[in-house]
């Protein structure tokens with residue numbers, strides 16, 4: 001039986017190592033002029049360089065270097081005045097050159113850190129994640145294994161190869177072993193990837209879509225007895241593709257390792273795969289023996305030696321840090337900590353900010369993105385940002401509410417319609433014939449009916465007990481099927497009962 005998480009952290013201290021791969025959003029590939037556009041027909045974005053044909057000569061993409069330096073600077077790294085590419089030799093059909101051009105002992109950026117915050121029952125906690133290195137490399141092609149049931153190579157009849165992705169610039173960001181997170185290790189791992197993603201997004205260097213693989217995380221986890229010096233043996237869970245999965249994978253590995261160690265057995269150093277459905281990992285390839293990639297400096301590329309003034313120019317053009325931006329927004333909008341954390345967690349800060357820019361007040365904008373929209377996103381198990389509703393739609397709905405043309409209840413129907421792909425708010429209002437009952441005589445009729453049904457309540461209100469009016473307003477809202485403006489009903493009702 002699996003150990004409880006509480007038991008695991010009573011006895012062991014987790015150590016994390018996070019490797020994040022990010023595909024850069026350059027127009028062309030790392031070492032040739034081929035397009036990086038996603039979704040083209042297979043093998044249409046290839047040339048002798050990215051196919052590794054004999055005699056082809058690569059040249060470094062300057063924009064990719066600029067982007068990588070920006071990433072390094074944003075992560076407080078030093079930038080090497082001189083670094084080289086290296087060949088990492090191995091054979092795999094999706095890698096046509098039979099080596100990956102990467103960086104080995106001379107990464108372009110090194111020695112940085114990123115501070116991350118998590119919201120816990122014991123208050124907000126901050127951790128400094130030290131960055132070992134940020135280096136440049138290239139992506140591989142894609143293999144498709146056909147004919148088998150699982151899409152894996154085992155049991156497949158044949159494989160197809162698409163080299164469009166081969167040679168797309170990749171940056172790898174590797175942390176030092178992170179200690180001291182204790183029971184919060186899973187949350188810290190998630191917060192790190194989330195913060196890193198925000199930084200990469202703010203830099204505009206990548207579209208950072210985890211679900212599409214432009215940002216991928218390998219999560220290394222090991223345990224050691226509390227108080228022990230020596231690090232335990234790590235496992236490396238590959239290509240975890242959502243923030244939630246990063247957190248779950250780390251937690252599940254901690255529990256698995258503890259089970260092994262408690263039995264007096266040893267953890268095997270290997271890669272593992274995380275499964276969304278079970279929330280558990282299964283073994284990949286062993287890393288017990290150090291692989292020999294026969295790294296050597298790439299003879300066909302000149303070293304990278306960025307001029308100091310170029311680096312300073314890039315530093316000078318770095319955008320506002322996400323953490324600074326969040327603080328500014330929180331102060332401007334006067335948002336409580338908890339709600340700020342909720343917006344960050346739901347990843348809707350951009351949407352809320354956009355909605356406010358389009359004229360909605362911050363409180364209303366927030367409550368839509370964190371309320372109804374988040375609820376529907378949850379139901380569909382997708383991030384709110386990926387729903388087909390835009391800041392413009394929400395701003396429009398808010399404006400209609402403010403003008404008294406929609407009640408909250410009707411607005412929820414409109415929002416749901418937008419999310420169900422029924423069109424923009426105005427189209428849905430038109431199509432569904434949604435409108436507020438603002439005709440005073442219709443409202444008065446409903447009010448009189450409510451008073452007749454609850455004469456004792458009406459008497460109380462007449463006698464000056466205003467809170468009792470709630471029951472009557474509720475009845476009127478019910479009668480008008482939520483299509484009346486509650487404030488207006490209240491006003492009319494109180495006036496009718498001599499309290500207006």
Ligand code: ADP
Pocket residue numbers: 015016017018019132174175176177178220221222231232233234236287
């Ligand atoms: P590999 O090539 O095997 O992926 P890397 O050095 O690229 O190795 O990455 C290993 C990651 O694991 C780094 O983030 C490193 O800090 C981290 N790490 C190293 N040793 C341990 C350990 N014992 N427990 C947890 N993480 C570790």
Ligand code: MG
Pocket residue numbers: 019218236
């Ligand atoms: Mg690795």
Ligand code: ZN
Pocket residue numbers: 029032033034045046047048049050051167
């Ligand atoms: Zn090419």
